[in-house]
Amino acid sequence: MTPDMTTSALASDSRSISSICSDLHHVSAQLLELRRAHPELATAATGKRDENGMDIDQENTRAAKTTNPALLKQFLEGVRKGRLLLTLLKVANRNALQHERNLRNDLTDQKLSVGKVDLGYQNIKYQRKYLLNEIARCHDMETFYQDVPLVPLEQFHQSAPEELRNATDERQLMINRLQFELEERKRFDAEKRRLLAVKVQLTKANKARKAQITKIENQLESYIESSQSIQDLFQEPMVPIQTHQELLEKLAAAAAAAAAPAPEAAAAETATTVEAGSDETSNLANGETAVDSGSQQSAQMEMDVETNSASTKSRISSKERMPRDDDEDIVL
Known part of the structure; x- marks a missing residue:
């Protein structure tokens, strides 16, 4: 039952009860007046009823019938x-x-419904408080992406897609920004893998070149050891070779010194000396020719040794410039 129906029902009942009470009061007043005016019309309490269902005293009724x-009838109608x-x-x-009673039941039901609504409201308040706390925890929670180093915002606006x-x-x-950082890191990782593959290839090439250079060094060392005996020959002291002009000047000086005491003896001696000098000159010329040929051979050998030494030094210097095994980090 709704509150409007309850109010209307209460108003109608109050009007009916008030009208009944007023009518009953009016009838009671009429009956009281009739009793006062006619004392013989008093009703009996015997419990007997007439045809209209009213309890009356038979003797008084007979007396009333006989009188008026x-x-x-008016009295009985009033009763x-x-x-x-x-x-x-x-x-x-x-x-x-x-x-x-119905109102009380309805009130109890309304209280129960209000209690349910209040309980639901309290549950909603608790849920709202719980959700607010969870939201605050989510705002205060430190996530891993906050520690991820990202590119600056200006660089992001310059390099990122539209x-x-x-x-x-x-x-x-x-x-x-996180998606752009992920794509950039994937690109850098692919580039790193490519460079590592290039590094592996260069390392293999360096190892092959190192093996080749080591082989050449071993050959050069064996060649240098084999040429050590020739180098010992070049380290011996060399006698200076006199030229033909120097020999002639020396002979002329000796002849001039011998010609001073006796001109004839000096002339004979000079002639002998000249003949001996000519013989010696011829011998020296022959020796000079032999020495020249020997000196040419020696010069040729020196040139060969110097050439081999220069090539050895150049290869050793190129070896020093080549990367070693411990130089694994290649700058690309």
Whole structure:
């Protein structure tokens, strides 16, 4: 039952009860006046009823019938009407009590419903408080992406694609920056793998070249050891070779010194000396020719040794410039 229906029912019951009470009061007043005016019309309490269902005293009724039938009829009508109004008043009282009981039941139901609503409201408040606490925890929670080093925002706006730069929301902007960082790291990782493959190839080439240079060094060392005996020959002291002009000057000086004591003896001696000098000169010329040929051979050998030494030094210097095994890090 709704509150509007309850209010209307209470108003109708109150009007009916008030009208019944007023009618009953009016009938009681009429009956009281009739009793005062006609004392013989007093009703009996014997419990007997007439044809209208009213309890009356048979003797008084006989006396009333014998005295004034119209007055008796009016009195009985008033009694009947009063009893009817009293019955209606009892019915209204019963209805009021039932209505009160229904109102109490409805009030209990309303209280239960209000209690349920209040319990739901408390649950909603608790859920709201819990969600607010969770949101605060999420805001305060430190995530791993906050520690990820990202490119600066200016560089992001310069290098990122157009669809990633147009984000206006801070959250979407952060997601776009993380996505751009992931793509850049994938690209750098692929480039790193390519460079590592190049490094492996260069390392293999360096090892092959090192083996080749080691082989050449071993050959050069064996060649140098084999040429050590020739180098010992070149280290011996060399006698300076006199030229033909120097020999002639020396002979002329000796002849001039011998010609001073006796001209004839000096002339003979000079002639002998000249002949001996000519012989010696011829011998020296022959020796000079032999020495020249030997010196040419020696010079040729020296040139060969110097050439071999220069090539050895150049190869050793190129070896020193070549990377070793411990120089694994190649700058690309």
